[in-house]
Amino acid sequence: MAAGGSAHEVPVQLKRLPNGHGLPLPEYATDGAAGMDVVSAEDITLAPGARHAVSTGLAMAIPPGFEIQVRPRSGLALKHGITVPNTPGTIDSDYRGELKAILINHGSEPFAIHRGDRIAQLVIAPVTRATWQEVDDLDATERGAGGFGSTGGHAEL
Template identity: 45%
Template sequence: MSDSIIVKIKKLTSPSLALPTYATASSAGADLCANLQEQLIVNPGENVKIPTGLAIELPSQEVVALVFARSGLASRHGMGLTNGVGVIDSDYRGEIQVLMHNSGSEPVIINSGDRIAQMVFMPVFHALFEEVAELQETVRGSGGFGSTGV
């Protein structure tokens, strides 16, 4: 990839913690790993908060780190993020923790070092809200939730 940013990262627990890594040269997300004292069993229907042992400093307020589920965990085990997407604001300096939900039918075992989520860095735009009486018309209009077909 041609565009890169510097993200400062701090290991909060063990110096041997794995830093986030990109699985391939074309991966959009860097994998985050669990940092656990002992094996964690996530039962069906259960929500858990999994620590990573890492904190980051983003380069500016124009960058956000977004935490997404890993597709393999979701497809094989029904593990997704409780909050859909985690948002790490540029002024947050605490530990990155991943909120996960087991929507599968079997318990899932998470071990320390397991890749549990992926982190993507995106630009941020702050909107200036302008109140208007009317919005510009479009072909779609107010049609939503399946209005454009399957």
Template identity: 55%
Template sequence: MSLSYLVQINRLPGNEDIELPRKMSELASGFDLYAAVEEDFVLKPGERGLVPTGFALAMPAGLEAQIRPRSGLALKAGLTCLNTPGTIDADYRGEIKVLLINLGQEPFTIKRNERIAQMVFQAVPAVELQQVDVLSETVRGSGGFGHTGRN
């Protein structure tokens, strides 16, 4: 049994020509996002920029949206998202924007209505933190980054 959520989407004025987020295949988990730039936007190698999408969301409590890179853009052009995955909280009502960085070797031009990222919705469990004086023991203990070696 799969969970189903109703998420409201509002196309912002001046963006009537921008595609709304959509899945590109039946079993895709991500909704592709489209650039709502007013004119071509060039990201030089090493540069980052905030790209508008032309829409806002209203999600129910217990849901978040995550902004993730498009694998094709990352592979072909070195274009990816910073702060990945970017989290959109259920109480945010502003325009969804995508923080992109060009890690490639060439300038990358973002055109209006071009697919730039994807958005995946995730359930967020209700969590209550409980302060304690001592944590339970595990085999791993406090072993952190790389503690198990290369293999």
């Protein structure tokens, strides 16, 4: 980790499934990386506009109070239009099935994914849960009920 900062490490139990044998575990590419690269456990070709839940060959026990977010890899998104449509995808702490990354091809060409290809990033994040407090009135703000585009920005909005 670079000077001036330290990462908080959270132990996560991980089980390699039969289709994950021989594949690398998710890993951080650099000391400053927030996301771990995860690889595909299958071969698949995504046609333009198609989506698929890509197997990783891994299951895990995420500690209570945390989630794992599945995020796109920026290079795949920029160069090929491959992204995670439900970004970020959430893996809950009580899920014990295979971790899969839902990918979609927004590009104009079929995109081949091979076993072992890096397909997404995993970010472990703390979960904050809300408690609802039903009230008759909400406090007033300068914005009020102004919705989409109400704070300015793009001239066509």
